Amino acid sequence: MTRDQLWERLRAVEDPELDDDVVSLGLVTDVIVEGDTAVVSVAFNAPLSPTEREMCDEIRALCRGMGLTPRLHADSTHDGVTGVRNTITIGASAIDAKPGVVTGTLATALAGLDAHVGVFDFRLESASNGWLEAVDPPDLSGDPVVPATSQNVSVVRLGPLLPRDGTIPATDAVLDLLLPRIRNRLVWGGLDYLLVALPSSSESVRHTVLERVPTRGTIAVGAAGTESTSLRTAVRTLSTETTVIGALGTVSDGDRRPEPTSDYDLADHDLPCPYLGTIPLESDAGPDAEPFREAAVAITDLVGAINRQRAARLQLAEKEPG
Structure with a gap:
């Protein structure tokens, strides 16, 4: 199983609030496959958000379905206030x-x-x-x-x-x-x-x-x-x-x-x-x-959606030429 194959299959995971898959939205920031372990980095930064937890569970299930042991790494960026x-x-x-x-x-x-x-x-x-x-x-x-x-x-x-x-x-x-x-x-x-x-x-x-x-x-x-x-x-x-x-x-x-x-x-x-x-x-x-x-719980989900919208916009801006 190659890195590119896994990245492509992650398109099956949909963000229910942004109406697109996590790869197209740029929410998957890195994928590493080492042996039978898959390390997937995601731009999720709202701890305890039910929506983000469900998407993480889907990513883990997808990796396991391909014979890989999943390890997820979530974003930990700060909001302008240190710590x-x-x-x-x-x-x-x-x-x-x-x-x-x-x-x-x-x-x-x-x-x-x-x-x-x-x-x-x-x-x-x-x-x-x-x-x-x-x-x-x-x-x-x-x-x-x-x-x-x-x-x-x-x-x-x-x-x-x-x-x-x-x-x-x-x-x-x-x-x-x-x-x-x-x-x-x-x-x-x-x-x-x-x-x-x-x-x-x-x-x-x-x-x-x-x-x-x-x-x-x-x-x-x-x-x-x-x-x-x-x-x-x-x-x-x-x-x-x-x-x-x-x-x-x-x-x-x-x-x-x-x-x-x-x-x-x-x-x-x-x-x-x-x-x-x-x-x-x-x-x-x-x-x-x-x-x-x-x-x-509603606040965690709301903050998660706002964070992912911003992450998706940043990813899109980085891909645009010039």
Whole structure:
């Protein structure tokens, strides 16, 4: 079995989200056949993505069907933040959407799936009463700056260290000077996903964070339901500042979670981005709650599709003459 023969047979593996095979898309980056072992390198960089896991299983099965022992090597590129594979911002246009609770619980849900996860918290408000509020801000005098660890998540909370709007110097000006220095000294220690919590109360601070922290995109958070404009407002507002890659609807204490055939579908069709699910904000809704686990898995799949689209575009650009 030659390298070229194996490479050609890998065209049988289809990417269900990009509607083409992994070879044509450039997602197979290298193939080595040594004896009865096949080493296949793939441009997959979203750990725990069900779609990527299924494609890897198909590649392994194909190799075994040809009498080869498969060894897969996945991409491990970083997202512009040292030590982080994928950075995602999470934001809302209203504080009552509790983006801090959402960010914290999603982080612990991802960690519960065995992902290495961190939270970079820039929220100026602290009224969400989630577990993030109990994490002390970092000691910025050290070098390197080591994140705190809570709930199996690495956490850096900068929001409490920033001056509030209306003070002198302005909050965004302080952050603009502080953030590059902190980024260069932060040691995340190798994360699969870094969730960046954006402030709801300051557009200028959001702008500074989005400008200084490279991300895959932003997930908008707002109240779910056809009678509420919160989620749509969040998507519309954040879309003027960043690329909104998905939306999460929330329901508060006592509210009924929308049935999949009613508000869920309507929100899905009315939004210009994927709807990742409806999650509860009850005080007893922890990371093991099914809605949060479903949302965490949906995020890994969404990030995987975005990564593969970018990898495919880069491969295509490299093949184009001149």
